[in-house]
Amino acid sequence: MFGYVFRKLIFMKKLDSILLNVENPGRYIGGEFGICDIKKKYDLTFCIAFPDVYEIGMSNLGIKILYNILNNNQHILCERVFAPWVDMGAMLRENDIELFSLETRRSLRDFDILGFSIQYEMAYTNILYMLELSNIPFYAKERDESFPLLVAGGPCTANPEPFAEFFDIICIGDGEEVSLKVADIVRENKGNKTKILEECKKIEGIYVPSLCVVKEGVCQEKVKKSVVKNLDLAEFPAKMIVPNIKIVHDRPVVELFRGCYAGCRFCQACFFYRPIRNRSFQTVLKLIENLIKSSGYEEIGISSLSTGDYCEISELLYVLPKLAKQLNIKVQIPSLRLDSYDASLFKLGRSSSITFAPEAGTQRLRDVINKNITDEDIDITIKNAISNKCRSFKLYFMIGLPTETDADLDGIVEICERINRLYVDLTGKKNINITISVAVFVPKPVTPFQWVKQIGLDEMTYKQNYLYQKFKKIKNVSYNWHDSKTSFVEAVLARGDRKLAKLIEKAYKKGAKFDSWGDKFDIKYWNDAAKDMGIDLDIYVAERDLDAVLPWNFIDFGVSQKYLKNEYIKALNGLTTEGCKFNCNHCGANKLAKCSQHIKCEEDMRC
Amino acid sequence: MLTVKYSKLEQARFLSHLDMQTILQRTIKRAGFMPIFTQGFNPRPIFKMSKPLPLGVASKCEYFSVDIPNISKEAFIKDCAGQTPKGIEFLDVWVTERDPKVFNLGAVSEYEILLKNIKQDKFSLVKKAINEGFVVRKKQKRQYIIQDVSNLIVDIGYVKNKMIVRLLSTESLNLRINDFLSGINTLLSADLEISNVVKTNQYIGKEDISIDTYLSKMELNLKK
Ligand code: SF4
Numbered sequence: 099m100f101g102y103v104f105r106k107l108i109f110m111k112k113l114d115s116i117l118l119n120v121e122n123p124g125r126y127i128g129g130e131f132g133i134c135d136i137k138k139k140y141d142l143t144f145c146i147a148f149p150d151v152y153e154i155g156m157s158n159l160g161i162k163i164l165y166n167i168l169n170n171n172q173h174i175l176c177e178r179v180f181a182p183w184v185d186m187g188a189m190l191r192e193n194d195i196e197l198f199s200l201e202t203r204r205s206l207r208d209f210d211i212l213g214f215s216i217q218y219e220m221a222y223t224n225i226l227y228m229l230e231l232s233n234i235p236f237y238a239k240e241r242d243e244s245f246p247l248l249v250a251g252g253p254c255t256a257n258p259e260p261f262a263e264f265f266d267i268i269c270i271g272d273g274e275e276v277s278l279k280v281a282d283i284v285r286e287n288k289g290n291k292t293k294i295l296e297e298c299k300k301i302e303g304i305y306v307p308s309l310c311v312v313k314e315g316v317c318q319e320k321v322k323k324s325v326v327k328n329l330d331l332a333e334f335p336a337k338m339i340v341p342n343i344k345i346v347h348d349r350p351v352v353e354l355f356r357g358c359y360a361g362c363r364f365c366q367a368c369f370f371y372r373p374i375r376n377r378s379f380q381t382v383l384k385l386i387e388n389l390i391k392s393s394g395y396e397e398i399g400i401s402s403l404s405t406g407d408y409c410e411i412s413e414l415l416y417v418l419p420k421l422a423k424q425l426n427i428k429v430q431i432p433s434l435r436l437d438s439y440d441a442s443l444f445k446l447g448r449s450s451s452i453t454f455a456p457e458a459g460t461q462r463l464r465d466v467i468n469k470n471i472t473d474e475d476i477d478i479t480i481k482n483a484i485s486n487k488c489r490s491f492k493l494y495f496m497i498g499l500p501t502e503t504d505a506d507l508d509g510i511v512e513i514c515e516r517i518n519r520l521y522v523d524l525t526g527k528k529n530i531n532i533t534i535s536v537a538v539f540v541p542k543p544v545t546p547f548q549w550v551k552q553i554g555l556d557e558m559t560y561k562q563n564y565l566y567q568k569f570k571k572i573k574n575v576s577y578n579w580h581d582s583k584t585s586f587v588e589a590v591l592a593r594g595d596r597k598l599a600k601l602i603e604k605a606y607k608k609g610a611k612f613d614s615w616g617d618k619f620d621i622k623y624w625n626d627a628a629k630d631m632g633i634d635l636d637i638y639v640a641e642r643d644l645d646a647v648l649p650w651n652f653i654d655f656g657v658s659q660k661y662l663k664n665e666y667i668k669a670l671n672g673l674t675t676e677g678c679k680f681n682c683n684h685c686g687a688n689k690l691a692k693c694s695q696h697i698k699c700e701e702d703m704r705c
Numbered sequence: 706m707l708t709v710k711y712s713k714l715e716q717a718r719f720l721s722h723l724d725m726q727t728i729l730q731r732t733i734k735r736a737g738f739m740p741i742f743t744q745g746f747n748p749r750p751i752f753k754m755s756k757p758l759p760l761g762v763a764s765k766c767e768y769f770s771v772d773i774p775n776i777s778k779e780a781f782i783k784d785c786a787g788q789t790p791k792g793i794e795f796l797d798v799w800v801t802e803r804d805p806k807v808f809n810l811g812a813v814s815e816y817e818i819l820l821k822n823i824k825q826d827k828f829s830l831v832k833k834a835i836n837e838g839f840v841v842r843k844k845q846k847r848q849y850i851i852q853d854v855s856n857l858i859v860d861i862g863y864v865k866n867k868m869i870v871r872l873l874s875t876e877s878l879n880l881r882i883n884d885f886l887s888g889i890n891t892l893l894s895a896d897l898e899i900s901n902v903v904k905t906n907q908y909i910g911k912e913d914i915s916i917d918t919y920l921s922k923m924e925l926n927l928k929k
């Protein structure tokens with residue numbers, strides 16, 4: 099006991115002087131309002147790990163939901179850890195301190211379960227960074243019972259193969275119910291990893307890489323994605339942690355529905371999160387009220403992939419302004435699709451700027467990607483926004499989409515010119531700001547474009563320069579573009595196979611970490627790692643044969659391969675598919691759980 | 706106007722002044738109190754804080770004022786209990802008619818410095834230095850300067866392994882505790898750290914009138 103207290107004192111002393119010498123020490127102190135009760139009795143410790151900095155991790159709704167669910171269980175104490183920024187990482191190493199959780203400052207190594215939430219491919223090296231700082235071996239096969247069970251979850255599990263060998267189990271799909279089941283199994287079988295893995299494998303949504311037979315790089319088992327069948331019954335925190343420092347999305351958030359009706363063909367989130375499940379309007383209002391009262395925040399976000407498509411949007415829009423006024427709060431509404439845009443949504447945010455994503459510059463290309471919005475929709479939205487005193491416009495586009503030509507790039511420029519003209523016509527003023535953000539298309543698993551090649555680095559540079567030359571001549575427009583090399587590595591990792599675990603490890607050992615941070619990313623680490631391994635990264639971004647077995651084909655996402663293939667063929671023929679809000683397109687997702695409109699449909703007896 | 710005295714201890718020491726402002730405002734709202742907002746396009750709560758505390762310094766005597774209509778002191782303290790993050794605690798409350806302007810009130814700040822491994826006899830060296838000229842290296846306008854700061858030290862004492870020091874902390878005459886500490890470290894070849902320091906009191910001038918006393922008087926005037 100004395101030894102423990104003494105060690106803790108030394109640790110605290112060291113930590114104090116470290117915190118005085120790192121950027122933004124508030125990231126590492128914990129103690130926020132709303133954290134779990136660390137004095138409670140428990141028999142299982144769970145740490146949610148987010149492989150990026152606190153400000154980004156704490157903006158993620160998923161980990162807040164899981165934190166709440168796990169801590170509401172009488173047996174579990176659930177804590178958090180985020181990737182320490184490079185200065186803190188170096189200090190921890192220098193002072194021989196293992197990476198620790200925020201709540202009790204326990205070393206990650208001492209937890210029963212360490213669950214990583216993996217949101218984007220460029221965070222893969224940070225997983226290894228966090229493991230190394232915790233003295234935890236990278237590969238599952240190198241870890242015995244004395245180490246925590248390593249679990250992965252989050253949208254990157256759409257293709258878990260590149261990081262599969264690092265993890266003991268991978269949770270594919272919604273984590274609300276599965277995480278508790280895994281925790282139960284670990285609690286009941288502590289010290290017996292073999293039994294834990296075997297039992298976990300029986301849970302729907304759980305993939306145990308070490309127990310799967312792999313032939314020619316492809317897993318031979320079938321794993322079904324887990325889904326929460328009824329979102330209204332699923333636990334959603336009525337109280338959330340209120341961070342002590344400013345975070346990226348600094349507000350509590352209520353999720354309206356999961357999945358998306360639109361079916362844009364490049365969009366992984368749309369298909370990965372299907373079937374579409376609604377949270378009822380009454381539940382949403384109750385949650386908003388509870389969250390505002392329990393957090394003290396001055397604003398709230400309502401979130402979902404395409405808010406305007408929410409089944410009860412008109413009811414919500416009728417009541418929300420009143421509630422916002424009563425509680426003296428702002429309501430933030432992200433992710434507007436232009437066709438669902440409504441002036442009342444805009445008014446609610448009390449903001450003088452609007453963000454939207456036409457994604458492509460011409461109607462032809464928007465048809466290819468199934469972004470079902472027209473030039474007329476864009477004009478109506480802009481006019482609406484201008485009449486609501488908006489003078490700042492942020493537009494997102496992509497380059498490198500299948501079948502794209504220079505004419506489509508010209509279309510992006512034309513949209514901006516049109517907004518400029520409309521603004522002058524309607525206001526007589528020129529004080530408009532237009533920000534254009536152009537990303538490079540990355541073909542992602544579980545989308546109709548999962549077979550498509552990514553354009554080469556030279557072509558990316560050509561297209562970025564093409565736009566730069568055009569935009570430089572237009573007033574009031576600032577043009578930003580994503581780094582092409584980062585998009586290339588993202589595409590490699592997104593559609594990679596098990597061989598890439600070694601690539602990630604090698605790149606990390608050469609210096610790659612915080613790859614999603616522009617100033618930290620260096621493609622040299624990745625190229626050198628590939629060279630050492632003798633693999634050609636271009637193969638991973640090349641076009642795939644429609645009949646090829648893809649590394650993620652062993653997972654049943656609900657949405658069928660046949661549907662995705664059909665959508666791809668329609669894309670090449672410039673044919674669109676209408677969103678499924680009113681008519682089901684039979685994508686297959688409803689075999690996992692009924693889509694909300696199916697339920698509604700049955701209730702209406704119209705089926 | 707409601708003025709609250711609060712402590713900022715443990716890991717909360719590492720929170721910036723700006724973060725503290727948001728934390729305190731959210732705490733009040735969570736407790737169910739709605740401050741009066743300024744008028745205009747971007748309304749903000751009427752909310753004022755005492756001078757910023759250097760990062761890493763613990764304090765038992767920070768203040769903020771907020772305008773909340775029809776407020777009862779007792780209800781405020783009771784309802785805010787349990788609403789603060791770890792390390793921050795509301796200690797006392799005063800209701801005054803006028804705005805006490807807490808930012809300018811703390812003309813002298815008192816600190817307790819834990820002297821590990823420094824014996825009392827060494828302390829006489831400090832006293833002597835202060836009488837004869839106590840020199841520190843401090844940052845001013847992005848440059849380091851060497852300055853005799855004896856005139857900014859109001860008082861110094863030693864109690865049970867602790868140095869108690871009162872430093873001027875007005876807008877124009879101000880000795881930061883970090884600078885004082887580095888001066889002591891140089892003088893005694895010691896390695897005292899900011900984590901050994903707690904700010905224990907604030908006074909409105911060189912006399913012994915603490916902010917607490919001043920606020921109590923203001924409150925009494927209101928009652929009269
Ligand atoms: S609207 Fe399109 S891009 Fe947005 S979430 Fe839905 S499918 Fe994806």
Ligand code: SF4
Nearest residue numbers: 678682683684685693
């Ligand atoms: S099953 Fe039908 S309604 Fe459900 S997501 Fe698929 S297409 Fe849409």
